[in-house]
Every structure is written in structure tokens, then in C-alpha cells.
Amino acid sequence: MSHDEPTGFLYPFIDAEEDLKDGATASLLADLAASAQAKASESLALRRSTLEANADLVNRAAIEMARRFEAGGRLFTFGNGGSCTDSTTLARLFARPPLNTPLPAWSLNDDPAIVTALGNDVGFELVFARQLIARARAGDIAVAMSTSGNSPNLLTALAEARQRGLYTIGFAGYDGGAFANNPNVDACFVVRSQSVHRIQESQALLGYQLWLAVHSHDQAVGAA
Template identity: 70%
Template sequence: MMGTESTGFLYPFLDAEERNADALLADLAASAQAKARESAALQRATLEECAEQITAAAAAMAERFARGGRMYTFGNGGSSTDAATLADLFSRPPHGRPLPAWSLAANQAVLTALGNDVGFDLVFSRQLIAHSGQADIAVALSTSGNSEDLTVALAEAKRRGLLTIGFAGYDGGRFATDGNVDFCFVVRSQSVHRIQESQALLGYQLWATVQQHLAGGEGPR
């Protein structure tokens, strides 16, 4: 049964006493504009903070792709969708060179079989054991940076010699501290929505910089 927690902290106009349609629409517009400004400011700050890491990570990724490496992405819930979007951007780009990339959550049969037979904590690490090689890249997306199935997979990827990349929010969680992530991009926010919006932009910037390296450039200016 669903809880009765108020949503007023997200959408205060929904719980307002005001029932005038024009006033409610004005409140809705103001709320949307405030969230857009907040998101844009966070994206700018995150890109600035992560700029050097993006350049370094993209160079390392390009080197692995040039050696025939593949990229595996994974996440839970909304982050799983973001991981699939990132894999699709690399494998079917709007322009530039298509690169081998797969979301490890894409195959429902494999995911549910592993969850049922060996436990959900191993659904991604077991796939890396089965498919990955030392030239490959593992990319985990999370808002907390603490999900057990993701940290287990990153530890396995690190043991197998893969390049490991993590996207996290808040303070980075275990992604930022356990030593298994070569490049950790942290979106410093307490809002899941804002974290995922900034992570999407970071992923796009990472892809664009990889493409620049593979084309012989130094990265986007």
C-alpha cells in the first residue's frame, strides 16, 4: 500500500489552498523555471569540476576502443535507463564512429535468471566474467554510488583489468572511496532528479571527447 507522505516539498502548488486556475498555472511555471535554473547551474558546475577527469577518462577509453575494446554499462532503476542510453549513444551515435557498447540490463532473460539463480548482487559481475576482456571498459551509473550489485561488478571489472568508470551523486559513496573506480564523476547534489540530469550531460561530454580522441583531436573546446 502506498504511503501518505506529502509531495508538497516537490510541488508546493499541488497542496496549496489556491484553486484559481491561472494562479496554479503561474505557480507551476515558476516551479518549472526554478528547477531548470537549478539544473543548469549544477550542470555547469559539474562539467567544470569534472573537466580534467573527462579528458583523461576519454583518452583512456579511446585507447581501449582502438585496441578493440568494448564498453559495458549498468545501473539500477532510472540509472539502468541512463546506462542503456549511454551505451546507445556510443554504439549508434548521431555522428562519428560507432563503438561497441552494451547495457548489461538489456537482456531480461539473463538478468532475471542470474537474479534468481545466484542472487541480484551478482547480476552484472557474472556477465562481466562471461563476456569481458582486459581491453574492455565497465561503466556504472548510480545516484548514491553505493549499490551492492554495482560495487561488486566494479570490483570484478577491476580484478579483470577493465577500465572502470563510475557516475555517482551526493558525495560519490563507495564509488569514490573503495579504490575500484579509475574515474569517478560525482554530481554534488542531494536531488536524484538533478543528479541524473547532470549525469546525462557528463555522459554526452565523455562520448564527444572520446570521438575527438579517436579522430586525432585533443577533445572538444
Template identity: 65%
Template sequence: MSEKESTNFLYPFIDAEERDAAVLLTDLASSARGKAAESARLQRASLDEWGEQVTAAGTLMAERFGQGGRLYTFGNGGSSTDAATLASLFSRPALGRPVAAWSLAADQAVVTALGNDVGFELIFSRQIIAHARSVDIAIALSTSGNSDDLMTALAEARKRGLLTIGFAGHDGGRMATSEDLDFCFTIRSQSIHRIQESHALVGYRLWSAVQDHMARPTPHPATSRTGESR
């Protein structure tokens, strides 16, 4: 890939061979402001569209965590790092209650062994088979919503009774129409960068909803005047 090809899709004005440093800096600043504004707009729109469902999903997740459930996250490429970040937010939060959460893409030995031995499309579903229980939760992240390995894992998770959640982009792809998902949060954008930025915010709001529900006082059984449970 040439230098021109590597930067043109991000900063086309650089490839125009602008010689005036002041003009170039102005263009760079304008580009950054435009991307930040679009990202903020998309994040607001995504929360407006999915806020109630995020809260509902968070409530169901909290109930499963209360029963000893565990969270498994997974994705490909950049979405695999987003999955790892999301799992870390749940398992090692700066504030709030930690819960059991793992990224299925994090162990490169397991991922590469499964990819080599049984096929890349099974790298996550085989881990679901090995570790997951019906009380657990599976979250798949994809900018397209069409990845075969994610869809195979979600189908396996559904079969085993897990709560299944998808983070998708564009029109949601196969995730948006699959019966294997309980929730699918689709970010309405064609930009992979903006989709992943909104995925991060929606993931944080999901974690926050779980924490809010878990922080509520646990109701105690009603007692009679003698102090005995009814």
C-alpha cells in the same frame, strides 16, 4: 499512495488546493523555471569540477577502443535506462564513429535469470565474468554510489583489468572512495532528478572526448629518404 502523497513532493502548491487557475499556472511555470535553472547550474558546476578528468577518461577509453575494447554500462532503476542510453550513444551515434557498447541491464532474460539463480548482487558481475576482457571498459551509474550489485561488478572488472568509471551523486558514496574505480564523477546534489540530468550531460561529454581523440590523425612511422620505415 493517495493523490496528495503522490504529488506533494513535486508540486506542493497543487496540494494546497489552489482554486485560481491563473495563480496555479503561474506557480507551475515558476516551479519549472526554478528546476531548469538549478539543473543548468548543477550541470555547469559538474563540468567545472570534472571536465579535465572526463577528458582524461575519454582519452583512455579511445585508446582501448582502438585496441578492440568494448564498453559495458550498468545501473539500477532509472540509472539502468541512463546506462542503456549511454551505451546507445557510443554504439549508434548520430554522428561520429560507432564503437562496441552494451548495457548489461538491457537483457531482461539474463538479468532475471541471474537474479533468480545466483542472487541480485551478482547480476552484473557474472556478465563481466562471461564477456569482458582486460582491454574493455566498465561504466556504472548510481545516484547514491552505494549499490551492492554495482560495487561487486566494479570489483570484478578491476580484477580483470578493465578501465572502471563510476557516475555517482550526493557525496559519491562507496564509489567515491573505492579503489576499484579509475574515475568517479560525483554530482553534488541531493535531488535524484538533478543528478540524473547531470549524469546525462557528463556522459555526453565523455562520448565527445572519445570521439575527439579517435578523430585525430594516426601518426605514421618515420620514413627515410629511400621511403623505408626506420
């Protein structure tokens, strides 16, 4: 990497190694390793505390989701940016699980033709709400994933979902944002962190825990 490249400031240690003596290089690498270990420890601690804080809510949400799946309900997930990929991962976990029975689940982010057409024709704030109008019905489930809990298009979609009789779930970070204590959000999972990276890591684990809990209750509902 050249010192003249505009992105060089992001990775100064790469060029620095060429000019450092062996002792300085070893110190730099030790600092990098310590930084990585500290981040891993921080992430682990947050994931543990998040699971503990949301354990009861995960169980209650899973019971309701299992009941709806058993009655023919379907799951729709959606989010923006990194939360878009997280919502797709969650939908695919339900639809194509590594074990247990597949359940009907779709990410509203998956079709770029639909998302861009709606964004262009009616506005980005409605890209998810309009899809729910077309596809969802009472008895379904809507999951909105966000780090802030304040995205206008997610809030609009949750309001539409609630009005249509869907069970609504929000994933948020920080203090929950507008998702928290919202009458349009039946269950709000909050990851109490100021780091987007740590929030999304914990949300991924929460989604996996929710999937496990749904299948546990789904088997109980099916056997009843």
C-alpha cells in the same frame, strides 16, 4: 480526477481549479510556472558546475577509453532503476551514435532473461559481475551508473571488472558514496547534489560529454 482517488493528493491543483475563482486560478498557474522555472534554473546551474568540476577527469578518462577502443576494447555499462535506463542510453550513444563512428558498447541491463535468471539463480548482487565474467576481457571498459554510489551489485561488478583488467568508471551523486576514492574505480564522476532528479540530469550530460571527448581522442589515436 476524483477527490476519492488515492492519488489525488499528488495533483491537488487539478481538482482545485474547478473550485477556484479566476484570480486564484491565475495565481496557482503562476506559482506552478515559477516552480518549473526555478527547477530548470537549478538543473542548468548544476549541469554547468558539474561539467566544469569534472572537465579534467572527463578528458583523462576519454584518452584512456579511446586508447582501449583503438586496441579492440569494448564498453559495458550497467545500473539500477533510473540509472539502468541511463546506462542503456549511454551504451547506445556509443554503439549507435548520431554522428561519428560506432564503437562496440553494450548495456548489461538490456537482456531481461539474463538479468532475471542471474537474479533468481545466483542473487541480484551478482547480476552484473557474472555477465562480466562471461563476456569481458582485459582491455575492455566498465561504466557503473548510480545516484548513491553505494549499490552492492555495482560495487561487486566494478571489483570484478578491475580484477579482469578493465578500465572502470563510476557515475555517482551526493558525495560519490562508496565509488569515491575506491581502488576498484579508475575514474569517478560525482554530481554534487541531494536531488536524484538533478543528479541524473547532470549524469546524462556528463555521459554525452564523455562520448564527444572519446571521439575527439579516438580520431587523434587513429591518426597517430
